[in-house]
Amino acid sequence: MNWIARLLRPAPHIPLLPRGQAQRLYPKMRWQILESTFIGYATFYFVRNNLPVVSREMGQALHYSMEQVGNILAATAISYGIGKLFMGMWSDRSNPRYFMPLGLVLTAICNFAFGAVSSYHVQLALWALNGLVQSMGWAPCGRSLGHWYSVSERGTMFAFWNVAQNVGGGLTGLLVAYSTILLGWRSAFYVPGVLAILCAVYLLIRLRDTPQSVGLPPIEEWRNDYPAGARKDGEQELGTRDLLVNYIFKNGYLWLFAFANFFVYIARYAMLDWGPTYLKEVKHASIGQGGVSTAALEFSAIFSTILMGWLSDKLGGRRGMISVLCMIPVLLSYLGIIYGPAGKLWISLGLFGVIGFFVYPAVLLLVVSALDFTSKKAVGTAAGFLGLFGYLGRTVEGEGIGILAQRYSWNVALDAVVVAVVLGIVLLLFTWRLTPHHARPAGADRVRAERREERAA
Secondary structure, eight states: OHHHHHHHSOOOOOOOOOHHHHHHHHHHHHHHHHHHHHHHHHHHHHTTSHHHHHHHHHHHHHTOOHHHHHHHHHHHHHHHHHHHHHHHHHHTTSOHHHHHHHHHHHHHHHHHHHHHOOOHHHHHHHHHHHHHHHTTTHHHHHHHHHHHSOGGGHHHHHHHHHHHHHHHHHHHHHHHHHHHHHHOTTHHHHHHHHHHHHHHHHHHHHOOOOGGGGTOOOHHHHHTOOOTTOOTTOOSOOOHHIIIIIIIITOHHHHHHHHHHHHHHHHHHHHHHHHHHHHHHHSOOOHHHHHHHHHHHHHTHHHHHHHHHHHHHHTTSOHHHHHHHHHHHHHHHHHHHHHSOTTOHHHHHHHHHHHHHHHHHHHHHHHHHHHHTSOGGGHHHHHHHHHHHHHHHHHHHHHHHHHHHHHTOHHHHHHHHHHHHHHHHHHHHTTTTOOGGGOOOOOHHHHHHHHHHHHHO
């Protein structure tokens, strides 16, 4: 295992290139990092959001109850949430060029095995393992973007990159639905698995680690764009204790963002995990229309995510304010799905699109807010901390909706989602006035450590 640790460790800094060569190379490399992480993260969704699209067909073929399907969804959500924290810590001290492709290969293997077996308990374990290795996707992307894009452009660039999940998730709905129609439900795991392997090879060719690893200066130096309180020599990798204690656990803002994320994720995933099943059972939709519902959720967010990210930069980082304003239409859309005209499938599909249009900007801006309030050397850990709370929310949603819908009714299950959306809005109201200007170094230990380093220098 030592060779794996050596392979994954951060790429070493090399001597700086001549200024003229660096000026020509920097824009090209920034685009290369953005493009490769975009394609890579979109591909992670092929081998992650495929199960909800065929959960009804798989459940019927294997005689699973809705509660059992909910257990599988909940298992992958909790393992993904835990994995996001620990894989985030690992990725902050790893090379994305190898870390991310490894995650894609492992998740492809889980998909191949999941599609090949028919045992409930084996599939439960495999999809939980899939959630764990899926958490190797976001963190290396966050590390890469945090090193190649500065804080003043972070909202816009993260928003553009974040569209990867909508492209990947939307294509998954269509790819999986029509693969199932042509080849059966097991192909919903084989076809995405093959695509994940191919993408892993592509990432090995295109991805790189930090600017310094290819002979370029730090992004803050290149753009002369240092965030408030940042040290111009702060390029040392952080230890595990420093990451967790000083940059995460002592950061009160991150706790606020994390609790809000718990409820926002319920709003995000309720219709992704259960929407196709809900439409088939209540609105009598076909499997193809169920796949369209996933695409509507995902594709509707592409323009809005970029717009809201750009707007948050233009408003000086008022990401909390925009998140609150986005969650209000989400609340109204869930109420429309529950209490709107019965039998009108097109209305439900339209409301799915409205949910996607507004909930994804809130998801993005909560993560970007967390990054605003920590170091770029702790990007993966901070995002993992938020992700842990978010996927605890998804765990509650995945398990809870299945139980409530089976034992009571779909309306009762969706009423519970409405309550979660209201609680999310209440918590987000506390972030209304926050901007990156409010960020402070986290913890007296960090301040003392920096002073010791300065004296030693």
